Amino acid sequence: MTIIADQPQHSPVRTAAPPPTDGVAVVMPAFREEANVAATVQDFLSTLVREGVPHAVIVVDDGSDDRTGAIIDRLATAHPGRVIAVHHEHNQGYGAAVRTGLETALRRTGFREILLTDADCQFRAGDLVRLREHKKEERADAVIGYRRRRADPWRRRLNAKIWTTLCKALLQVPGRDVDCAYKLIDRSLLQDLRLSGEAAAISPELLCRISGDGARIVEHPVEHYPREHGEQTGARLSVVVKSLVSLAVVYAHMVRDARRLGWARRLATPKDPGAALVALAACAVAVAAYLYFADHGYLLAYKDANSHLLIARRVVDSPTAGLAQLGGVWLPLPHLLAAPLSLWEGLYLNGFAGAAVSMASYVVAVRFLFAHARSLSGHWAGGLTAAGLFALNPNVLYLQATAMTELLLFACAIVALHYLHEWCAEGRIRDLSLASGAVLAATLTRYEGWILFAVAAAIVALTALRRHRRYSHTEGSLVVFGFVAGAGVLGWMAWNLAIFGDAMNWKSGEYADSSLWVADGEANVGSLPTAMETYGLASLHNLGIATAALGIAGLVLYAVHKRARSRWLVPYAMLVFAPFFVWALYTGERPLHVREVMGALYNVRFGLIMLIPAAVFAGYLIGKLVPLLPGRRVAAAALAGAAVVGATLAVDGAVTLDEAVEYRASGWEADNAAVSEWLREHHDGGTTLMMSFENESVTFESQVPTGSLIYEGSYRIWEEALADPHAAGVEWIYMRAVPGSEDDVWEALWGTEALDDHYDLVYDEGDRFVYRAEDGGAE
Structure with missing residues (x-):
């Protein structure tokens, strides 16, 4: 059978096949193979007859200017139905020949399996028998051959290694030998398959597409023989360039079809463009702030930043490297996240290994603050105000450029608040699950996360009880939330028990007891008014008077509008940290000093967490004021911008940086x-x-x-x-x-x-x- 097939360059593989039957269709592209094609075809014909396998051999002459076309026509005449000769009138390249061969196999034969190979005598039909057996044993959808010993010059072998590495990096294709021309594939994987690759790019594209839908693909070694006749064209510069260009096009198609790099595609077309723009702006601000503080030599001003970096580094490099180096006092998540970057000594010594975690957390916190305040206030100006007040606060900008752990806690808390509020409002179990995951991360970051867990669990219980009026539903919601969210607390106690023999080592161990930091005669201890004054001043120094005023005004307005309805409880959650820290100061659990009370600064950053509720309530205030203004779009932008700029300018520098600098000057x-x-x-x-x-x-x-x-x-x-x-x-x-x-x-x-x-x-x-x-x- 002879077919003339000058198909368009990027046509799909069309299917109009009869029901599949047992057998193999062997597809062979051929270009200038007059010395090899007859022997190759005869090898497959005789082997398949001997094994009793129904078969057809499709040979595609890709516009050869030698006797290749005439030879395959003679073979088709000598073996009618068993050899199908297909001709391109003009040379279209290897990719087009493969597409034509696969289309012909699907359209002209009904065999269940299709073998893609070459017509150059470098492979033998005997390996097809072994591939079929292996495919059956493994219950695989495809078997990819790899050359046991490649019989090519060293330059071609080197090129192949580079090509395979590139293809695997870009397309994540299976197999160790991407361009091995011996692939046995079930026809079901090839039906309606669109291929566009040219030259060598067709093979990785084929593997990428058939592996993307859950197909089982396995490997098997095949023998490879030296080429005795003809010329290999794959190493020509023109073919290499064509393959590379085509691989880039294939990669773009995979991204377009969401088969590869789906996250980049989603990033380019985000579901929430406003939040995406806010996150992008936060990235730029984070980098600029990091560079500023790096230039001034402030990245490692906090002694605790050194400690966090040391822990992360010891996990991967110490005489007793391993997870035990996490210790039992500081919670492990920040150090686990920083440990991979700490492998690079330069990133460890300059502090970026830890700062990278803080910077990423900063971006997440800003993005979700925007989304949360926008949802709460009903206007994007409210979200922009909240995000701006947080993002441009000097204390936040400094801490996000360091290896400190506050920004990771803030990000976890804000994400948890956002999804918990969405669950309270809409009742979607997905939101409750996401909130529980964020709370889990918070409980493994700082101990403030344990307080967040308790408050969030109380909100879940109260909301579920008010919503369903049944204890069984309340119990179910608590189980869904608490099973994940509470795992960090229990896990850390279990860790302390396993490592130190005391589940409470994190609180009362040799390096955890509060007496190590709280000096005798501490002014806050035992004096509730002093503790309240100290924490109030610390919060005010961190927030600035304008942000605090906007937050209080927004809180009052929110309380008037929403009162204590269960679906609106979440924004109140972060307010609990004020009495928590006052209690900690009063009982001597932790020290905090401000100049007005103790004449010095110490742990003043504890007050920064109050920026989260202040920003949220300020955003609510601005969002509710916008509808009262004329020219709403311009007015909204102006109002939000004025609130953010004015409040930021009112912050008296970065008190968190002042504390670190003062300590370093001691x-x-x-x-x-x-x-x-x-x-x-x-x-x-x-x-x-x-x-x-x-x-x-x-x-x-x-x-x-x-x-x-x-x-x-x-x-x-x-x-x-x-x-x-x-x-x-x-x-x-x-x-x-x-x-x-x-x-x-x-x-x-x-x-x-x-x-x-x-x-x-x-x-x-x-x-x-x-x-x-x-x-x-x-x-």
């Missing part, structure tokens, strides 16, 4: 900076014994490799090193001997023979001592 930190500089210049990377607690600045800024640091989190190694550092192979020892604040290394080793007999004192300044082993440490 005499304590000056001594730490001096020894850190000395260690950077003299430390040779040898094993170092150094307590981390209260030495975080030295540990981080000295840049001693974390992989060589033995510290209290090294567990058994730490105990052995304290007992006999020389026997443990310790080459360097750092100790802090500040009166009343001596570290464990000084307590264990000062004045002992273990120290004096094997180590020389090489640094002695400001009650900081560094010792170096006389012999470089034990072998």
Whole structure:
């Protein structure tokens, strides 16, 4: 059978096939293969007859200018029905030949399986038998051959590796040998399949499309033989360029069809354009703020930022690397998120490993604040006001550029509030599930998240009870919410029990007790008026008087309009943090200092969380004022812009940054900076014994490799090193001997023979001592 097929370049594979029957249609594109095509076809014919497999061989002559066309016509005449000759009058390329062959196999045969191969004698029909057996055993929809030993020159093998890597990266295609011309495919995967790839791009496109719908695709090795006749065209520069261009086009088609990079497609056409624009603007602001604070050297001003980075780095690089390095005091999620970037020493040392988490959280927080306040107020100006007040607050801008954990908590809380409010208003279980996931993340970020969990659970219970008036429905809603949202709290207690033998270690352990931070005679402790004044001033310094005033006015208006109806309870949730922190100060659980009360700043950032309800209620206020104004669109933009700019300008700088800068200027930190500089210049990377607690600045800024640091989190190694550092192979020892604040290394080793007999004192300044082993440490 001879067919003339000059099809359009990007035509689909058409199907008008009879019901499938057992058998194989072998498709062979051929171009200038006069010396190979007859032997290849005869090999398949004889093998398939011997095996008793019904078959047809479709050979597509792609406009060859030699005797290829005449040879396949002769074969079609000699084997009617078993060989089908198809001709392109003009050369259209390998991709077009494959499309023509597949279309012919589907339209002219009824066989259930289709083999795509080449006509150049580099493959043998015997492998088809093994592929069919493997396909049946694996119950697969397709079997992709890979060349066990590729019989090609090294340049062609190198090109193939690069091509396969590129295809897998872009299209995520299965298989280790993308362009192997031996693929056995069930016809059901090929029906109505549209292919557009040219040259070598047709093969990865085919794999990408048939693997995108849940098909089972497996691999099997095939033999590959040297080409004895004819010329390979795949390595020509023109063919390579055509393949690369076509691969780019195929990639674009996959994105268009949502088979690959669906997130990019959704990003280009977001369901909520307003929220997308707000998020995009937040990205730009986040980067600009990071660059500003980096240029001024403020990224690591907080000692706690050093600590968070150290924990993340130790998870991936320490003498006892692993999840146990997360410890049991600070919650694990920020460190787990920062750990992958901490693998890169440069990103760890400059703080970006942790700042990246904060910056991403900032964008999420701004985007969902916009959505939440817009939904609450019924106008985009309300959402823009809330987002702007949060996004442009100087304290937020500074903390989002650091490795601190506040921004991750804020993002989790805002996402939780948004979806919880949507559930209260609409009752969709999806929103309740998303809210529970966000609360779970919050409970694994900071302990304020545990309070959020309790408040959110109470709102869920009250809303469900009021909505259904039945305890069974209330119980069901609580189970749906609490099973996920409460897992973080229970999981952290279980972790502390497993690691430290005490489920409450996070609160009362050696490095968690409040007495470590709350000094005797703390003004807030036992004095409720002082605690209230302190937290009120801290909040006011963080928010600014204008933002606070807008928030209070919005809260009053909201309370008048909505009162305490169950579907409108969520915005009140974040207000609970004011009495929570006042209680924490009053009972001495945590310290917070402001200049007006204590003459200094400490933990003043605790007041920043009140910006969330202030921004939401301010957004509600602006959103409700807009309908009262003429020229609403322009007026709305002007009102929102004026509120945000005015309130932001009213914030008296970044009090959170002031606190960090003041601490770094203290005499304590000056001594730490001096020894850190000395260690950077003299430390040779040898094993170092150094307590981390209260030495975080030295540990981080000295840049001693974390992989060589033995510290209290090294567990058994730490105990052995304290007992006999020389026997443990310790080459360097750092100790802090500040009166009343001596570290464990000084307590264990000062004045002992273990120290004096094997180590020389090489640094002695400001009650900081560094010792170096006389012999470089034990072998």
